[in-house]
Amino acid sequence: MSGRVLVVDDDPGIVDVVTYALRREGFNAEARSDGESALAALRSEPYDVLILDLMLPGLSGLDVCRRLRAESRIPILMLTAKDAELDRVLGLELGADDYVSKPFSVAELVSRVRAILRRREFDREESGGSVRHVGGVKLDLARHQVTADGEPVQLTPSEFKLLSLLAQQPERVFTRRQIMEYLWESPYVGDQHACEVHISNLRRKVEKDPARPERILTVRGIGYKLVAA
Numbered sequence: 001m002s003g004r005v006l007v008v009d010d011d012p013g014i015v016d017v018v019t020y021a022l023r024r025e026g027f028n029a030e031a032r033s034d035g036e037s038a039l040a041a042l043r044s045e046p047y048d049v050l051i052l053d054l055m056l057p058g059l060s061g062l063d064v065c066r067r068l069r070a071e072s073r074i075p076i077l078m079l080t081a082k083d084a085e086l087d088r089v090l091g092l093e094l095g096a097d098d099y100v101s102k103p104f105s106v107a108e109l110v111s112r113v114r115a116i117l118r119r120r121e122f123d124r125e126e127s128g129g130s131v132r133h134v135g136g137v138k139l140d141l142a143r144h145q146v147t148a149d150g151e152p153v154q155l156t157p158s159e160f161k162l163l164s165l166l167a168q169q170p171e172r173v174f175t176r177r178q179i180m181e182y183l184w185e186s187p188y189v190g191d192q193h194a195c196e197v198h199i200s201n202l203r204r205k206v207e208k209d210p211a212r213p214e215r216i217l218t219v220r221g222i223g224y225k226l227v228a229a
Contacts, residue, residue: 004045
C-alpha cells in the first residue's frame with residue numbers, strides 16, 4: 001500500500017522515527033516542523049493523510065486543524081501528550097479524525113495510517129451512486145454529501161463514515177468498540193472516548209436539538225443506533 005503522508009512535529013527524533021517507519025512500509029512521507037509551513041504544504045500539494053502534533057511552535061496544531069477543516073477533508077491523525085485530554089477533545093471537535101498519545105507505538109501509528117487509506121479506497125468503491133435515507137437524514141455516498149431535513153451539513157471523514165455505518169442498518173445498536181473498529185479497520189482502536197466525541201459532534205450537525213437527540217440514540221451500557229426521525 002502506498003500513499004502520501006505529511007508528518008508535522010517539531011521534535012526531530014519523532015519525525016525521523018515516524019517518517020522512516022512510513023517509508024519502510026511503502027508510504028511517501030514528508031515532514032514539516034511548524035504549523036505555517038504545514039498549511040502551506042497542504043495547500044500546494046495533495047496529501048492522503050496528515051499526522052499532526054498539537055504542541056507546535058507559533059501556530060498550534062489545534063489552529064492548523066481549525067483552518068484546514070474549513071477548506072479540506074483530509075484525514076487528520078493527532079499526536080497528543082498522554083495527559084492532554086482537553087486537547088484531544090478539542091481536536092476531535094475541530095474535525096480531527098482520531099489521535100495517538102505520546103509515547104506511542106510506531107507499529108500502531110503505521111497501522112492507523114494504513115487503515116485510513118484502506119477506508120478511503122473502500123469509500124470510493126462503496127459509493128457507486130448509493131443514497132441512504134433514514135427519516136430526515138439523507139446520505140449521498142457518491143458525492144460524500146449529507147442533508148438533515150433538507151439542509152446540507154458538513155461532516156469530517158470520520159463523522160461521515162460513522163453516519164454511513166449507522167445508516168447501513170437503522171435501529172441496530174452498534175457498540176463503541178464496533179464503531180471504532182469499523183472506523184479504523186484495525187485492532188488499534190485507541191481510547192473509545194473518541195467514539196463519544198464523534199457521536200456528540202455528529203448530533204450537533206444532524207439533530208434538531210442535540211441536547212435531546214431523536215435520531216442518534218444512546219443505548220445505555222451498549223452503544224448507539226440511528227432511527228428514523
